[in-house]
Amino acid sequence: MATPKFIAPSNSFYSELKRRTNAYFEEKGSHPTGNYKLYIKAAVLLSSLVFLYIHLVFFTPPVWLALLECILIGGVTAAIGFNVMHDGGHGSFSRKKWVNELAGLSLNVLGANIHMWTTKHNIIHHTYTNIDGVDDDLDAKPFLRLCENQEHLKLHKYQHYYFWGAYAMLYIYWIFFTDYVKYFTQKVGDIPIKKMSGKDHFTFWGFKAMHFALFVVVPIYTVGFLPWLVGFLVYGMFTGLVLSIVFQLAHTVEHAHFPIPTESTNRIEDEWALHQLKTTANFATKNKIVSWLTGGLNFQIEHHLFPRISHVHYPAISKIIKEACAEFGVTYHEYPKTRTAIMSHISHLKQLALQPVMVQR
Numbered sequence: 050m051a052t053p054k055f056i057a058p059s060n061s062f063y064s065e066l067k068r069r070t071n072a073y074f075e076e077k078g079s080h081p082t083g084n085y086k087l088y089i090k091a092a093v094l095l096s097s098l099v100f101l102y103i104h105l106v107f108f109t110p111p112v113w114l115a116l117l118e119c120i121l122i123g124g125v126t127a128a129i130g131f132n133v134m135h136d137g138g139h140g141s142f143s144r145k146k147w148v149n150e151l152a153g154l155s156l157n158v159l160g161a162n163i164h165m166w167t168t169k170h171n172i173i174h175h176t177y178t179n180i181d182g183v184d185d186d187l188d189a190k191p192f193l194r195l196c197e198n199q200e201h202l203k204l205h206k207y208q209h210y211y212f213w214g215a216y217a218m219l220y221i222y223w224i225f226f227t228d229y230v231k232y233f234t235q236k237v238g239d240i241p242i243k244k245m246s247g248k249d250h251f252t253f254w255g256f257k258a259m260h261f262a263l264f265v266v267v268p269i270y271t272v273g274f275l276p277w278l279v280g281f282l283v284y285g286m287f288t289g290l291v292l293s294i295v296f297q298l299a300h301t302v303e304h305a306h307f308p309i310p311t312e313s314t315n316r317i318e319d320e321w322a323l324h325q326l327k328t329t330a331n332f333a334t335k336n337k338i339v340s341w342l343t344g345g346l347n348f349q350i351e352h353h354l355f356p357r358i359s360h361v362h363y364p365a366i367s368k369i370i371k372e373a374c375a376e377f378g379v380t381y382h383e384y385p386k387t388r389t390a391i392m393s394h395i396s397h398l399k400q401l402a403l404q405p406v407m408v409q410r
Contacts, residue, residue: 053310063322123287131344157256160224216293299349330382332390
């Protein structure tokens with residue numbers, strides 16, 4: 050599918066959003082990138098990962114504690130992705146490019162690849178959010194049907210029950226399969242990946258080998274195959290579950306739109322900023338623990354409108370965006386609690402389990 054176009058802005062909505070947001074940073078005398086709060090959080094999360102890894106692999110705790118630590122290291126892995134890698138990959142972790150690149154490389158240490166992610170997430174997902182056939186985040190075939198335009202299979206009748214298992218496999222599937230598919234095809238779906246340099250190829254294979262050594266070879270050597278297998282599955286499945294739930298609550302809920310480009314012109318009948326507001330939702334923005342752990346990804350509206358602003362500023366700029374949306378008559382989707390967003394996601398899956406395929410315009 051060719052990438053669709055958006056209509057030219059018919060009003061100054063996004064320009065006004067940018068003007069007010071820029072004015073906020075000028076007034077505060079601060080920079081849109083991360084600050085000491087983010088750097089302290091990054092240090093805490095990275096240190097926790099190292100501590101848990103060393104204790105699990107080299108000190109062999111009792112089974113009950115080992116399983117608990119496997120769950121914890123899975124949560125920490127997801128949190129590093131949300132807080133360190135994600136801001137680094139968007140260039141919002143620091144003012145310095147090399148620091149952002151270093152933060153982004155944390156994804157490689159954890160088994161995935163920042164080069165593939167940048168095309169999939171920054172370029173495709175952030176531009177063509179919730180457009181089936183383009184946004185790779187909607188492609189969960191054949192296991193899940195995430196929007197009306199996707200094919201309806203018999204197994205989807207039960208997807209609102211078994212989706213937990215599918216989400217749990219995301220991380221393992223990602224690092225051991227989909228990264229390699231993207232590498233060898235040099236595409237994300239039908240969209241080509243930015244040409245890889247010699248350094249990019251070396252980095253891909255070097256970090257994949259390092260991750261395999263650290264998370265497969267060394268643990269098997271120290272604790273044995275079966276304990277490693279159980280521990281790795283617990284760790285990987287919890288990581289996948291957390292990653293999936295957080296990202297799905299942002300876009301695949303009842304009130305999110307899934308626009309279909311016009312058949313004749315391949316155009317989305319919205320300007321880009323309005324498209325982002327229609328396809329994105331926030332959740333639990335008053336919960337500081339959720340905000341801290343998810344790296345502000347519960348403020349997805351703010352993130353999609355301003356991806357180069359660090360998540361540490363989202364609570365402040367969300368007030369600006371809400372006010373502007375109210376003035377311009379634009380709907381601002383928000384769920385007050387995490388559980389209400391999860392219930393909305395389950396309801397969305399249930400509706401799609403019963404609905405026929407939408408006929409494309």
